[in-house]
Amino acid sequence: MRIGITGCAGRMGLMLIRQVLTNEGCTLGGAVEQPGAAAVGRDAGLLAGLGETGVIVGDDPAVLFAGVDAVIDFTVPAATADFSALAAQARTAHVIGTTGLSPAQQTAIEKAARHTAIVQAANMSLGVNLLLALVERVAATLDDSFDIEIVEMHHRHKVDAPSGTALALGRAAAAGRDIPFEDHAVRAREGHTGPRRRGDIGFATLRGGDVVGEHNVHFAGPAERLELTHKAGGREIFAAGAVRAAQWTAARPPGLYSMRDVLGL
Numbered sequence: 001m002r003i004g005i006t007g008c009a010g011r012m013g014l015m016l017i018r019q020v021l022t023n024e025g026c027t028l029g030g031a032v033e034q035p036g037a038a039a040v041g042r043d044a045g046l047l048a049g050l051g052e053t054g055v056i057v058g059d060d061p062a063v064l065f066a067g068v069d070a071v072i073d074f075t076v077p078a079a080t081a082d083f084s085a086l087a088a089q090a091r092t093a094h095v096i097g098t099t100g101l102s103p104a105q106q107t108a109i110e111k112a113a114r115h116t117a118i119v120q121a122a123n124m125s126l127g128v129n130l131l132l133a134l135v136e137r138v139a140a141t142l143d144d145s146f147d148i149e150i151v152e153m154h155h156r157h158k159v160d161a162p163s164g165t166a167l168a169l170g171r172a173a174a175a176g177r178d179i180p181f182e183d184h185a186v187r188a189r190e191g192h193t194g195p196r197r198r199g200d201i202g203f204a205t206l207r208g209g210d211v212v213g214e215h216n217v218h219f220a221g222p223a224e225r226l227e228l229t230h231k232a233g234g235r236e237i238f239a240a241g242a243v244r245a246a247q248w249t250a251a252r253p254p255g256l257y258s259m260r261d262v263l264g265l
């Protein structure tokens with residue numbers, strides 16, 4: 001399978017180049033960056049600290065999507081929405097790791113998924129996807145005398161909050177409770193907030209240092225509390241999951257899939 005990478009000079013992009021080049025089941029079919037980026041014109045392998053590959057970083061995503069079987073995309077929301085249209089046009093699978101998409105950008109992706117297989121996940125790691133399944137189950141088991149609070153911490157460069165993973169955990173909890181997430185999500189608190197509303201799903205965000213990603217889901221009930229935690233030790237867990245998702249799309253019909261589909265959870 002030929003895999004392409006967008007945003008290949010980014011923190012995740014470099015990790016993805018390494019992951020694709022060291023995986024025997026796929027080859028690096030191409031890589032792009034934004035026009036004018038320093039990486040354009042350089043060898044993708046050398047860029048990622050490995051040997052020369054002959055794959056030169058380009059700046060035309062249309063050429064990339066037309067020339068590979070699947071594209072892995074960890075970039076920015078506006079670019080990802082545009083890329084999904086290119087994926088639909090070329091019938092190329094699109095693995096989306098980008099987070100922080102607006103409702104309109106999300107709609108663009110859903111539209112594109114009518115024409116090609118798209119895997120989208122706010123977190124591509126095996127452990128977090130297991131956590132999502134566990135949170136849904138626990139939320140379905142405990143009633144709303146247990147308050148659900150989700151605490152996340154990430155490195156100082158992260159630009160969106162709460163993290164896409166924290167929101168996905170909140171949605172999993174809401175699905176388990178069979179309540180509409182948006183009516184119950186409390187994304188931040190400040191000042192005189194009044195008492196906590198029964199059934200709400202609260203979020204707290206911490207930013208600092210080089211923390212790859214930590215998520216704690218608290219179920220705080222009368223006289224007992226359950227906590228489920230995932231700690232990411234390195235970004236390679238996301239890259240490995242993304243490559244696995246790309247390979248899973250082979251011969252898959254059009255549709256919008258999640259990592260839970262990929263992992264069969």
Ligand code: NAD
Pocket residue numbers: 006007008009010011012013032033034035037074075076077079096097098099100121122123124125238
């Ligand atoms: P980053 O800023 O280090 O990298 C993003 C790269 O995309 C940059 O190199 C940038 O130049 C490039 N880019 C931007 N617009 C582009 C365009 N139009 N064409 C080509 N390249 C373009 O960011 P990062 O830390 O690698 O994270 C990227 C995204 O992935 C974020 O949304 C982050 O939240 C998300 N992320 C998701 C997971 C997951 O498992 N789903 C894990 C880690 C990060």
